[in-house]
Amino acid sequence: MNHQKSQALDAIDRNRELLCRVSDQLWEHPEVGFHEKYAAELYCDTLEALGFQVERNLAGIPTAFSGTYGNDGPVIGFLGEFDALPGLSQVEAALEKIPAQESAPGHGCGHNLLGVGSLAAAVAVKQYLQDNHLPGTVVFFGCPAEEGGSGKGFMARSGVFQQVDIAFSWHPGEVNSVSTEGTMxxxxxxxxxxxxxxxxxxxxxxxxxxxxxxxxxxxxxxxxxxxxxxxxxxxxxxxxxxxxxxxxxxxxxxxxxxxxxxxxxxxxxxxxxxxxxxxxxxxxxxxxxxxxxxxxxSNVVINTELNRLMQKNLEQVPPAGFDEADLEQARRYQQTFPKGKTYYDSLVDEVEDPQMREELQARADEPIHRVVMPLARERQGFVSSDVGDVSWNCPVAQINAATMPAGVPMHSWQMVAVGKTPMAKKGMLYAAKVMAASAIDALEDPEIIRRAKEELLRRTGGKTYQPPIPAEIQPKIPRDLFQTP
Ligand SMILES: [Zn+2]
Ligand SMILES: [Zn+2]
Missing domain, CATH: 3.30.70.360 (Alpha-Beta Plaits)
Known part of the structure; x- marks a missing residue:
C-alpha cells in the first residue's frame, strides 16, 4: 500500500472516537424507514463538522441527504443506510431476548454500523484529495428506508445518482467477502x-x-x-x-x-x-x-471490475484485529442459537479449489470469521435491495464485513444486542478502510472507472435506467403495515 493511501486511511483511525460515538448514538435511537429524523440530523451535523457540504431533503425526502467534498474530477459515492427494524428493541449486550422498550424498533440489520462505515470511508477519501491536491469529488449519500421502503429507488427516480462515476457500499454480517450475488x-x-x-x-x-x-x-x-x-x-x-x-x-x-x-x-x-x-x-x-x-x-447490476478491486483491498487492508475478549463474547452468543447452515458455509460450498475449500471448512467453527473469503463466482440470488437502483445509474460494488459472531441470523435480537460491541466497530472500521482504499485506487487509475462504466453499459445492453416507481408515488411505509419483524 502506498504512502498516500495509508495516510488517508489513518484519517479513519484519527476519527475513530467520533465515528464510533455516532454509531452508538444511532443504535440508541433506532428509527424505522422514512422516520429517521434523529439519524438525519446527527449525520448532517457530523458531516458539516467534518468539512462536507451538506444537502438536506434530497429528492424531497426529509430524511435523505448528502455530504460532498470537492467539486471536480471523478465523483465517488458512498452509500449509507441507517434505518432500524420494527419490534426488535433489545438490551445492549444481553445474552437473552430482553426488549429495551416494548414493541420499539431495534438495529437488527446493523444499519447503525453500515452508515457510519460508509461515512468513515468518505472521510478517508476526503483526506486523500486534500493531502494530494487532486481533482475528485467524494459524496456520502444518506439513504433512508432500506428496509421495506426502497429509499434509494425514490432517490434514483429523482436523478440523485446520475452524476456519480462509481459507488461503494457494504453490509455488516458474519463474513469478509465481496458481494457477487445478483438481486431481484x-x-x-x-x-x-x-x-x-x-x-x-x-x-x-x-x-x-x-x-x-x-x-x-x-x-x-x-x-x-x-x-x-x-x-x-x-x-x-x-x-x-x-x-x-x-x-x-x-x-x-x-x-x-x-x-x-x-x-x-x-x-x-x-x-x-x-x-x-x-x-x-x-x-x-x-x-x-x-x-x-x-x-x-431494480435488480443489482454486478460489476466485476469493481468487485476485483474490492477483493484486492479486502486482502491488503490490515484485518479488523479481533482480540480474545471479542472471541469470548462471540462464543457466548453462539450458545444462544442452534447451529445450522450459515452464509459462511454456503460461500465455502462455492469455492472451486478443493484445498482452499478444505482450509475454509476447517475454520467453520471459529467464533468470528476473520478470514477473507476468495472472490466467489457470480450467481443469482433471490433477495432484493434498493442498491439495485443505484447500480443502474453508475457502477457499484459492495462488500460484507464480519462485525458479529459467526452464524448469528440477520434481523435477530442477537444482531441488535451486539451492535454496540467492540467487535462490531472493529469490523465497521475495517470495511470503511477497504472501501476507501478501493476508491483511492480508482482515483489513481482512471482506467478502472472507464472499464467499470464500460462493463455497466455492456451488462445493461445500453438501456438507460427506467425508475420502477411510478412518478406519482410518494415515499412511505404505511404505519399499519410491517409492524412485526
Ligand atoms: Zn435487513
Ligand atoms: Zn441491511
Missing part, C-alpha cells in the same frame, strides 16, 4: 377490498364480503404460480381480515403482495397478471378493489 427487482403493492357489511345470518343477501374477495384473489394467485417464470417469486401477507366476528360480513380486507423477478420486464408482466386476478376477485364478489403501489426496486 421487486414491487410491493397493497390491495384494499371494500364491500358491504351485513348481519351474516339475518340479511346475508345484503352483504358483500371483502374477505371473500381477498380469499378468491389469493386462490387465483396460487393457480397463477404454475404459469410464471420459475425464478419469479410471489409473496403475500393478509394485513387486515376486516374483523373477528364471523357473524358479520366483512366490509373491508387488505393484503400486501411482494413480487420479485430478475428482469424488470418480467415484473411488469407479473404485476399486470396479479392485478387482473384482484379485479376478477372483486367482480366475482361484487366488491371493489383499490390497488395501491407502495414501492419497487
Amino acid at each position: 427487482s421487486n414491487y410491493q403493492i397493497c390491495y384494499h377490498f371494500r364491500g358491504v357489511s351485513a348481519h351474516a345470518a339475518m340479511s346475508p343477501e345484503q352483504g358483500r364480503s371483502a374477505l371473500d374477495a381477498l380469499e378468491l384473489m389469493n386462490i387465483g394467485v396460487q393457480f397463477l404460480r404454475e404459469h410464471v417464470p420459475t425464478d419469479t417469486r410471489i409473496h403475500y401477507a393478509i394485513t387486515d381480515t376486516g374483523g373477528s366476528a364471523p357473524g358479520t360480513v366483512q366490509p373491508y380486507a387488505q393484503a400486501v403482495y411482494l413480487l420479485r423477478a430478475v428482469h424488470p420486464q418480467q415484473l411488469i408482466d407479473l404485476y399486470d397478471r396479479v392485478n387482473k386476478i384482484a379485479r376478477g376477485a372483486a367482480m366475482m364478489t361484487d366488491t371493489t378493489v383499490e390497488i395501491e403501489f407502495i414501492k419497487a426496486c
Whole structure:
C-alpha cells in the first residue's frame, strides 16, 4: 500500500472516537424507514463538522441527504443506510431476548454500523484529495428506508445518482467477502377490498364480503404460480381480515403482495397478471378493489471490475484485529442459537479449489470469521435491495464485513444486542478502510472507472435506467403495515 493511501486511511483511525460515538448514538435511537429524523440530523451535523457540504431533503425526502467534498474530477459515492427494524428493541449486550422498550424498533440489520462505515470511508477519501491536491469529488449519500421502503429507488427516480462515476457500499454480517450475488427487482403493492357489511345470518343477501374477495384473489394467485417464470417469486401477507366476528360480513380486507423477478420486464408482466386476478376477485364478489403501489426496486447490476478491486483491498487492508475478549463474547452468543447452515458455509460450498475449500471448512467453527473469503463466482440470488437502483445509474460494488459472531441470523435480537460491541466497530472500521482504499485506487487509475462504466453499459445492453416507481408515488411505509419483524 502506498504512502498516500495509508495516510488517508489513518484519517479513519484519527476519527475513530467520533465515528464510533455516532454509531452508538444511532443504535440508541433506532428509527424505522422514512422516520429517521434523529439519524438525519446527527449525520448532517457530523458531516458539516467534518468539512462536507451538506444537502438536506434530497429528492424531497426529509430524511435523505448528502455530504460532498470537492467539486471536480471523478465523483465517488458512498452509500449509507441507517434505518432500524420494527419490534426488535433489545438490551445492549444481553445474552437473552430482553426488549429495551416494548414493541420499539431495534438495529437488527446493523444499519447503525453500515452508515457510519460508509461515512468513515468518505472521510478517508476526503483526506486523500486534500493531502494530494487532486481533482475528485467524494459524496456520502444518506439513504433512508432500506428496509421495506426502497429509499434509494425514490432517490434514483429523482436523478440523485446520475452524476456519480462509481459507488461503494457494504453490509455488516458474519463474513469478509465481496458481494457477487445478483438481486431481484421487486414491487410491493397493497390491495384494499371494500364491500358491504351485513348481519351474516339475518340479511346475508345484503352483504358483500371483502374477505371473500381477498380469499378468491389469493386462490387465483396460487393457480397463477404454475404459469410464471420459475425464478419469479410471489409473496403475500393478509394485513387486515376486516374483523373477528364471523357473524358479520366483512366490509373491508387488505393484503400486501411482494413480487420479485430478475428482469424488470418480467415484473411488469407479473404485476399486470396479479392485478387482473384482484379485479376478477372483486367482480366475482361484487366488491371493489383499490390497488395501491407502495414501492419497487431494480435488480443489482454486478460489476466485476469493481468487485476485483474490492477483493484486492479486502486482502491488503490490515484485518479488523479481533482480540480474545471479542472471541469470548462471540462464543457466548453462539450458545444462544442452534447451529445450522450459515452464509459462511454456503460461500465455502462455492469455492472451486478443493484445498482452499478444505482450509475454509476447517475454520467453520471459529467464533468470528476473520478470514477473507476468495472472490466467489457470480450467481443469482433471490433477495432484493434498493442498491439495485443505484447500480443502474453508475457502477457499484459492495462488500460484507464480519462485525458479529459467526452464524448469528440477520434481523435477530442477537444482531441488535451486539451492535454496540467492540467487535462490531472493529469490523465497521475495517470495511470503511477497504472501501476507501478501493476508491483511492480508482482515483489513481482512471482506467478502472472507464472499464467499470464500460462493463455497466455492456451488462445493461445500453438501456438507460427506467425508475420502477411510478412518478406519482410518494415515499412511505404505511404505519399499519410491517409492524412485526
Ligand atoms: Zn435487513
Ligand atoms: Zn441491511
